[in-house]
Amino acid sequence: MKPMPATTAKPGFWKKSHHLDRMTLRELVFAYLQYPAIVIYLGLAAVGIGLWAWRPAPIPNSLAAIGAAIVLFPLVWYLLHRWVLHSQWMWKHSLLAATWKRIHYDHHQDPNHLEVLFGSPANVVPTVAAATIPVGWMIGGMGGAAAAFATGMITTCVNEFFHCIQHLSYRPKNRWLAAIKQRHMAHHFHDETGNFGITNFGWDRLFGTMYNKVSDRAKSATVFNLGYTPEVAERFPHVARLSGGVEMRPPSHRHRAAGNTPK
């Protein structure tokens, strides 16, 4: 049998739909570096570095601002992933439902689909700016804010890359990489109410939501639909309307059922 292509034609901005379960690491790196959101983030990081060079903060302040951004990033991600992306209120409001579907529901519905794995710059950039610029400014004025923001954008790219790797169908030799991949897979396929981190599970440890083995927890009935069940969809139909119904089957089953015509 001929292997399925890693990319399928799809009209739209990026021209192609990419599926990580059919990509190699090399193909992923190539697609990643061309992905518009990543290009935007790297461009904004360059703007931040340029601003810092124009109005530099003293080195100790700059390093402190960079450090603050590195420490804050996983905390902000944890809070958003647990209480916004896995919330049960966004699907209720027509204005928020489309955003929720785009930024997390679609990723849990089709975890290997690269285009919905990445966040959208319209949501990511303001979030990173809000999390880094005020604290950076307090530490080092304009230069500190620029350094913190650039760090936030670079951390976003690093996080997105590791998130892609976690969904790539290969077994990493590196033990740390294998462990974070296993935890994220458990978040997708076993119990979505834990393992909210991507590369940093410190906040999961602190809040008691980390688990290493799937045998540590019972399988969640809502691991694929995130609680957006047909009953919920009856009351709050926005997401179902945008998705063409409520899909109850697990993503792997859908991939097989879709055969040669992946979404």
Ligand SMILES: [Zn+2]
């Ligand atoms: Zn999630």
Ligand SMILES: [Zn+2]
């Ligand atoms: Zn994921």
Ligand SMILES: [Zn+2]
């Ligand atoms: Zn897919």
